[in-house]
Amino acid sequence: MTGFNTKLVYGKGLNHLNDNCTGAVNVPLYQSTTYAFKDIDGENKYDYSRSLNPTREYLENQIALLEDAKHGFAFASGSAAIHAVFTLFKPGDHIIVSKNIYGGTFRLINDYLKNLGIEFTQVDTLDLADIKSAIKPNTKAIYFETIDNPFMKVTSVKNVAALAKEFNILTIVDNTFLTPYLQQALTLGADIVIHSATKYLGGHSDVIAGLVVTNHEDIAEKLYFSQNAVGGILSPEDCMLVIRGIKTLSVRLDRHIKNAQSVLEYLKTKTDEVKHIYYPGQAGDETDQIAADELKGYGGVITFELSEDVDPKQFVNGTELIWLAVSLGSVESLIELPYYMTHAELPVEERNKVGITKNLVRLSVGLEDPEDLIADLQQAFVKASKKELVHNHK
Ligand SMILES: Cc1ncc(COP(=O)(O)O)c(C=O)c1O
Structure with a gap:
């Protein structure tokens, strides 16, 4: 079993792209928007970089590996990642949100998602009774930051996820402040984990990026649809910066x-x-x-x-x-x-x-x-x- 630090350095292994013919110790930067087909009837794994890019694929596989997740997705920012997760919901759905969240997420919810007809209730996620009292028949998810910002209070992923499961509600966490090094939120019961990789994962104030992981096939399919259809993908260069940051x-x-x-x-x-x-x-x-x-x-x-x-x-x-x-x-x-x-x-x-x-x-x-x-x-x-x-x- 490979240890966490080895996974930080190598992801799924240098050769997992299966095309390292030079011995380069770094993942290649695939600066290509399109990929040639061998013939018109042939099938290409890669055809267009919005849909799949090998450098992005390395990062997406790596974050999934670090989180013990089946699926990882890289977005153009943490906010784009959060938006992509909210595209899982439709008008009439109700989402419970922590009262202390990043201001940009507050803006996305209040000035955009509410206008699309998604309902939100803000609660104190430190108080399970407060969460429970906000649950309605149309409640689909609870969303919170594992360490709240700016008061640094820690919500229990384990307890909230257990309550959410009782009511068949998804647990979505923004784990930006902790990263998979300090907390394995999926293992604790979360269904979806979001990171602004702009912060510790990138770590050098030189890249804006967002990552999402999940183990649910149906959610992964929808996230991939959103990533490809909306197009808020992380560029190959920015993927490289996050890959480099993750190593340390x-x-x-x-x-x-x-x-x-x-x-x-x-x-x-x-x-x-x-x-x-x-x-x-x-x-x-x-x-x-x-x-x-x-x-x-x-x-x-x-x-x-x-x-x-x-x-x-x-x-x-x-x-x-x-x-x-x-x-x-x-x-x-x-x-x-x-x-x-x-x-x-x-x-x-x-x-x-x-x-x-x-x-x-x-x-x-x-x-x-x-x-x-x-x-x-x-x-x-x-x-x-x-x-x-x-x-x-x-
Ligand atoms: C906890 C948290 N989540 C999400 C975001 C948004 O991430 P980004 O700036 O990469 O869009 C931030 C940004 O500060 C944040 O602090």
Whole structure:
């Protein structure tokens, strides 16, 4: 049985495309839209690259292998992948969605899918009773992010999937924050797993990509139809970037986690500046046990709420090493204010309802030396201290 790290490096094996006649240690980049037929009656596995491209096929097989899935699909973005999954549903279908989801998914649901006649109810997926009370005769699926964004709370895939199965409802998870290295969501009971490969899987802030896996033949057929008919495919070059990123996924994530731990310990000492820290295992409630049971590690994203003594805008403007930017899961550290940036898509009432305040900071811890990250945060705290600002003004 091949181990996970070997699968990261080799996918299904270098020769699985069965055409490596040069000994190249990398999968070839098939920059071809079309493929010649031997004769008019012959059958070609590949005929046109929207339908199938060998480089994309390698990546799709690899993500399926990593997730212990039968089928994998690569899309032009995480959002395109999410859209493709929602094409499984028709007007009149009802879907239960977690109340804390990525702003772009919120926009897709509220400003597009609802107009197509698909119904949605938002619930707290940490509360099984809340999910159960939202189930209706036309409910077809429950959709959530395994670690919610930005509060980093861990929903149990196992418990939600068990409940969903009782009611014959699909469990769909966005596992972007964890990747198959830190959680095997299909094994825990999910029916469909989605990744924005733009984040940890790609890992270098140089490619926008989305991946989907499933074990259900009927769902796979529909996803393939959507991929081919709508055409939101990942380009061969972008597939190569994701393939390259995946090779180092476990090494990078181990380091992200180690660095996040150092930053977390530092933030805990900043009792005057930091009111609350959100990171799996730190909630002090039952989600800590869920995280311990279902996750192999907690990733590199930390959210924290600044106290009234710190000016949040000055703080994120003040970092010198850490970039002020959206996104996460890359080699470089990124900091942002969800209220103004990643979650600005949510109406103000919605942001207030879920607790996304102007003081909330999301930090994606990168692979730099942790001492440098801490020194950068420390000087940003000094610059943004309101006491300090008043002092300077005087
Ligand atoms: C959890 C999550 N899912 C999906 C997406 C969308 O992915 P993409 O930006 O690749 O379209 C994002 C983007 O930030 C995300 O954070």
